[in-house]
Amino acid sequence: MQSTSNKPAGETQIFGHPPGLFVLFFTEMWERFSYYGMRAILLLFLLDKVRGGMGMNEPDAAAIYGLYTASVYLLSLPGGWIADNLLGQRNSIWYGGILIMAGHLILAFPAGEVVFYLGLVVVVLGTGLLKPNISSIVGELYPEGGARKDAAFSIFYMGINIGSLLGIFIVGYLGQKVGWHYGFGAAAVAMALGLVTYRLFAQRYLGERGKFIPQQAATDQPKEAGSNRPILIFLAALVGLLAILQLTNVLDLTTAQGLAKGMGTIISLVALGYFAYILIGGGLTTVEKKRVVVLFVFFLAAAVYWAGNEQQGSSLQIFADRYTDLNIFGWQMPSSWFQNLNPAFILIFSPVLAGLWIFLDKRNINYSVPAKMATSLLLLGLAYVIMIFAANVALTGVQTSPLYLSSTFLFFTLGELFISPVGLSAFSKLAPKRYTSQLMGIWFVGASLGNLVAGLFAGGFEEENIQQMPSLFQSVAVFALVAGGIMLVFAKPLKKWMGGIQ
DSSP states (O other): OOOOOOOOTTOBBTTTTTHHHHHHHHHHHHHHHHHHHHHHHHHHHHHOOSSSSSOOOHHHHHHHHHHHHHHHHHTTHHHHIIIIIIIHHHHHHHHHHHHHHHHHHHHSSSSOOOHHHHHHHHHHHHHHHHHHHHHHHHHHHHHHOOHHHHHHHHHHHHHHHHHHHHHHHHHHIIIIIIIIHHHHHHHHHHHHHHHHHHHHHHHHHHHHTTTTHHHHHHTEEEEEETTTTTHHHHHHHHHHHHHHHHHTSSOOTTTTHHHHHHHHHHHHHHHHHHHHHHHHHHHOOOOHHHHHHHHHHHHHHHEEEEEEHHGGGTTHHHHHHBOOOOOTTTTEEEEEGGGGGHHHHHHHHHHHHHHHHHHHHTTTTOOOOOHHHHHHHHHHHHHHHHHHHHHHHHTTTTBBOOOHHHHHHHHHHHHHHHHHHHHHHHHHHHHHHGGGHHHHHHHHHHHHHHHHHHHHHHHTTOGGGGGGGHHHHHHHHHHHHHHHHHHHHHHHHHHHTTTOOO
């Protein structure tokens, strides 16, 4: 990438923040336009039997949806490794964006199942490269940490949700009202705009940030023979376990549902194995090890939260499409637009909470990160309590009021603001420097596991078996409320293990 200016990054300030934050803000905004816009119509496209969709049944379509959304986040882990070892964060973002745009272009052409799945794979590969590394550079802009860094991640999160809002609105309308592939094409255009933004302004306002490759800097120290052996052994054991599960008929990896369940096993074991590897063989100090343990707990909380939140594009999308009154003065609103409530609410409440963290910090009132995450899980549980009532109304044969989903999405939003930007900031602060991008990738692996669970959960929403809806929503509500209560109990010990980092 050619330099357009030698001006050091961070010399000027925009609203109290370095301009590099806003370069990353707009790049991420367009990437999230493409992702959330396409996600809003993906399950509907897979289920559609009338307008040129795939015509799948609910369990298979939901499994494919879960595999895709989980893979997008799972590949953040190798994406972080590639940045730390080969490309650096800045190049990883650039090449990742190119792959995302290419994948959406492939999806824009109706050329059969094989080409469609190829497009999904290319998008997944690109997002895995881009997603963890752009968040890591946001953290690099604030080496001092503190409440200002939390506020920066809240602003960055607003960019994510502006992109989501625009993407769901435009791609959702084009996909449901014009044609599915027009929606996929709009996602490609959005990613192209993100690439243009990044190409024009990254060097000028980010300077050298994101160009450092930690492992290359350590090449003057000879590697021990067999240093990669634990990783190879772990991968071999993982392959062997999956083979055993297949041969013993515990899983059927030849079906979409079996493959999704197999991937759940992979994600769980990869996360556990990676944390174990860093703790045992990562050369960490005692303080660093305690912080990594805290990050593991945060990972679990994120997985639980996203398993509930990501029902927006799966079970709640089905609920909106089939059981919710979409009539607005005689016009049928696209059901995918309900997913716009989440980013819309985030844009309203993000500045409020960003200001709240700084307000509390100035008065030495500490609302710790573990307590914030516990709050998010409790709010998630309350959201599903509302859906229990909505499901019982749907069982009477009456189209439910949009207020049920609107209230649920409001609680989702408040919960998300207590965990997502806070978690991003916490991982950037607590991760040992040489593992920053990889552990940021692990944060997104938590989202990956949650997305997969959300997809598998939606497979139970078959029209001929709607009686189970209240109990399905109840199971999520109870699990989230119990998890939030446990997290709240351990908030003080976890804060202590953070070693003074706020």
